[in-house]
Amino acid sequence: MSGRLVLALALGATVLAPLVAPTYHVLLMLPFMAYAVALLGLNLLFGYTGLVSFGHALFLGVGAYTGAFLTSVFKVRSMEVILVAAAALGALVAAPVGALCVRYVKIYFGMLTLAFGMVFYTFVLKFYRLTGGDEGMPFLRPTLLGRSIDGLPKTDYLAGPYYYYSLAVLVLATLVMWRIVHSPFGLCLKTIRDNPTKAETLGIGVARYRWCAFVISAVYAAVGGALLGPPTGNVDPTLAYWTQSGNIVFMTLLGGFASFFGPVLGAFVFIYLQDWVMSVVPFWRLIFGAILAAIVIAAPGGLAGLWVRRPSVEASSS
């Protein structure tokens, strides 16, 4: 099966899912699509630029809290405004943070992003009056494309209009990211990942490219974070905790950071597997920790890596 066929089938199934699948599973698709958007961005940094951020939950949090503030404090209910504002704020926060972080690579980059993530986390946790502290803030139901859908029951709203809205955002985000990674800019990022010294010699401004990748990935994470709000109707600080940053890196690795759609697959498998494991035993972390350890040790290419490698092995043996 060619990749394009698989992709078309997956998209078709996603479009049809609300019509045939049980509502419960349809609702699980919402966090999947939100994370998928965020992970597309994270992977620009991880897979394409070679920088692993351990603080990207910061931008998920920025996006989600933007939506919460707009809907419950400023009475702005338009989802389009929320997404644009989340993207803008994500970029605004990422610009100075990124400028400091991209001066370092590897473990120091990871540590600095982790520290910034924790600054944001403690900020929303401690400034109770502004952010509601650990109880979080309500994220009121937004209007979609200017149409108020307040009449609908919550599940009908989420499994219907909001589902297709999220899907549209995900498809759009995917197309834009596809353009980015296949542009000269994307090629430069890969060069930087593989050999920064050579890239520098070739006249690529390494720091500036890394900074751009950082800001773009933050915008994606903020949009993903804003999409996460409406399904739960509430935004709380755990979204920005460092373990959350770890989880999204985990999802990326699970799907496969070396492939474009790997992280999307990772988010899908993570969300559904987590749901299924939690319904069987309460200890999902134990099982997921074991899965993560197994991937790191035995299959660093993730699920997409396993799938991609097989045809090439067959080709070489025939």
Next chain:
Amino acid sequence: MLSGVFHGSILFLVSAGLQVVFGVQKIFNLACGSFYALGAYVGVSAVGWYVGAGGPPALFIAPLAVAGLAVGAVGVPVERGLLRFVYDRDETFQLLLTFAIVLMMEDAIRMTWGTSPRSTSGLYLTYGRVGVLGTTVPVYNLIVIGASLAIAVLIGWLLTRTTFGWIIRASADNREMTEALGVDMRRLNATVFTLGTALGTLGGALVIPATAAMSEMGIELIVEAFAVVVIGGLGSMRGAFVGALVVGVLRSIAISVYPELEMLLIYLIVIAVLVLRPRGLFGGPPA
């Protein structure tokens, strides 16, 4: 102030564990917080068993410390079973593997001890209180501070005066050369990792008379230990000592002056250190 020093001495133990492991294996061990939590739970159980068996309360610190050190042996299977596969991999994968250990340990602790906090009832003030510099502090705090200082001296002696310490420092500087000189790296890795683990579990065991053991304590402590090693400088023992004091004392000052600032202040310092002096106050020269 003194409670800050108490917290600092616990932090020192955990961060010292983090530092030895980073020094030799070059792995930033996120799981050190989980070992701390494990030590705390085992400490609670050990003391509970000790009191139940009718041991004199005044000596409860003995089973506590022994249990804390003994459970550090868990470092052996963790190192042999997981970490040894990733020594020559990218740092990212090493970091993620320790994150996997964090996830597994958290649930392993929940499975064994349940989700409700555990504490040792009423042993904290066994040794009474004493007035120091105009305030009263539990004597237990002073014992822990003293013990931590002693361990600091002991580690310093171990690293600078013994053959084992020379080997550790040599392999931190140059792994291949040390191995070429005939040092069994497999053994050394296991030993060093276990030493790091034992420091973490001991820290956890010593803290529980003062606070209850909770399953989230590990992931909360790791970010503090992280702040300590960044401020002090990765891989430096002196750095861990100074960093732990700075974090512990600053935290207690912030709590009494402006509680909202507590951890925020510490992370801002971490960022300032990383930006201005990324190798920390006592970090080595660029690798």
